[in-house]
Amino acid sequence: MNETTAPGRVGDVRRRNLSLVLDSIARTGDAKPSRAQVAAGTGLTKAAVSSLVADLVESGLVSEVGLYRDGERGRPGQGLELSSRRGVVGMEINVDYLAVGLVDLGGNLRFHSTVESRNRGMAPAKVMERLADLVAEAKAAAASGQIAILGGGLAVPGLVDEQRHVVLSAPNLHWENEQLDPRSLLEGAPLGVRLSNEANSAALGELWYGGGPADFLYVSGEVGVGGGVIIGSDLYRGPGGSAGELGHIVVHPEGPACSCGGAGCLETFAGQEAIFEAANILDGSLGERTEQLLAALAAEDPHALKAVHDAGRYLGVALASSARLMDIDAVVLGGHFAVLAEWLRPALLSSLERYAPGLLDPDSLTVSGLEHSGTLLGAAGQVIRSVIESPFEFLLASKLA
Amino acid sequence: MNETTAPGRVGDVRRRNLSLVLDSIARTGDAKPSRAQVAAGTGLTKAAVSSLVADLVESGLVSEVGLYRDGERGRPGQGLELSSRRGVVGMEINVDYLAVGLVDLGGNLRFHSTVESRNRGMAPAKVMERLADLVAEAKAAAASGQIAILGGGLAVPGLVDEQRHVVLSAPNLHWENEQLDPRSLLEGAPLGVRLSNEANSAALGELWYGGGPADFLYVSGEVGVGGGVIIGSDLYRGPGGSAGELGHIVVHPEGPACSCGGAGCLETFAGQEAIFEAANILDGSLGERTEQLLAALAAEDPHALKAVHDAGRYLGVALASSARLMDIDAVVLGGHFAVLAEWLRPALLSSLERYAPGLLDPDSLTVSGLEHSGTLLGAAGQVIRSVIESPFEFLLASKLA
DNA sequence: CCAATTAGTTTTCAATCTGAACTATATGGG
């Protein structure tokens, strides 16, 4: 007898409606809706919205921004917006860089800083130390902008246990079962720091801040090939929280061994290392090799062209299978794949047409426009969304404090 | 601005709790819990449960079944159960047979009948006519058992549009965009007839009535290879309702053309036709050929052994990819695969170990125990679940009638 | 036969939304 659902109480109605109102304000975004508009948009009465908004304003999540005047007759409304005085720190640890950003509740990136850092093989504690320096900059920016930091989101290129703050496996960093202490980066932030997977966060960034559709597969070609599955405007995490491993879909049963222990995985054909190797580009940092690859492609070097063509072809195999299995009809390319999109796209589309004809409209294969801030925005966005989805808990916490 | 969520009203609490109570009674199943036990199980007060149960009893969904006595002191409770006087008709159209069953709200199969019928290429209207004869038997059984028929579920081996009652594509029946009128099979049933995919229904049958875990992939080897994805004790349907197409995962990029227009799909290696062909068993009906195959396997015929071994190997490729992508760690084999499990299993397990080492525990690869009634139970079960999940709507409807 | 125990009902209360009436503040025509 699994004791699943909690009983409905009268008070639940308010929890839900607080979230509904907050979400409505968040969606309307720059339009800064009045209470009356929120009422119309949500289906609640003006009376209920007034009462709900009062709580949200008191908690500091929502602020009134002057009068709303549209030339019409009648009393003007008070514009409402998610407070720009509350923010979340987005953080990213990747193989060759660290990045930090400050995102306000409205989703505006108020501060952003990236530093190169060869993190592969570096001890997690050391990396966290470097990250703390960057976070200090973000804190300073928050202080000067009078932005209260509510929490943070930290994205890493690997599987994570969100609850226990453990990086279970990040092969490209050479990390395995590393216990982190991300909370210490932002002491005093009421919502703490949320650990997440880099590709999943990038997918969510695309969804919330990049204009992504309600359902899509996000494929990130970093050193590994990561993925994020967005279904119904939500991240599909899977029962154990590690769904979306597009890089380890088997695309050729006789393919080479993969770092995951399997064989024939997409990553062995379309990972950065695999592409560089096939293109015969072996020297330099990742950034330098990317430059060389782009130059070779521009010069129509046959090795480079074939390397990218093959990557696109196998990416097509993986996406055809995934799209069929999960019934998804849109794909967003990120990371390395976004950079290579021009050359990758034709091979990918023809591969999709071969293995799953008619399944994906070419127009629904798009490239992320967020570039390097997508992961950051997504990591921070998860904390922002958690507030929008359960403001009641936040209200309670802020009332106690 | 997508107008998504409806506002929470005070009355929603009762809707939810009606469902909670009904679900609690359904789960407890044969134990026939008292109101006090339901209260303890749900977290509601006895007062609330009393009031909720009163509505459910009045509607006929729940019945009181005498006194509950356990030898303890104190007033005995009234046992509660889902009414055995309310039933749903499960129906299945498959390539070579038709089946009908009558399932009461408690999930008991009260009547079951199957007839052979070569439906491949037959006009849908003709098939529905034959099905109606079987349904008449089920109606008679319901009448003699004083069971009121609330609705029906009809499963077909193909993609369906549940809302419009259209079979979009059932290649093995040679049906394409066929408009059915399943409602006419059960006129007067308040909940109508729900059209569903065969593999999805079988997966749900396994979940509700076959003891399946909360998360698993169901693979049904019928003429085609179908699949159902169960996540969090619910069917994953996908944005367009056609998720779970395990049969069309690409398992070899140089594989043969598939009936779906693609190439290298699992179905071209592990579908019944493919296995029979590889085993060199070419004559007779599907049932006869299955007998021949089993005999050949028992006789250790090398063609037959290799055919099944290859099917298992490619099934492993597809399951490794799917399990990784969706983060699922259990598999249930149904249909043909259940019949062949003894020979299929070793190849499948070694394939899984090769392509996704450590991902699936061998113990979590199981065989469906429901045999041919799984699909039927699942098809009917969907209607039963819809009542359990929103009894309020049912109460309203039955009050109007 | 009565104390103890458990089941189920009744009563009172608080939370919360709806709907209608009311107040507040703007525009625009005479």
Place this chain on the structure above:
DNA sequence: CCCATATAGTTCAGATTGAAAACTAATTGG
């Protein structure tokens, strides 16, 4: 300048609903 009109937002009565506690019902066991 003033007032009709229109829109925003607030206040208040009414309805629904579950929690909590008191109460009634039915059984066991000494």
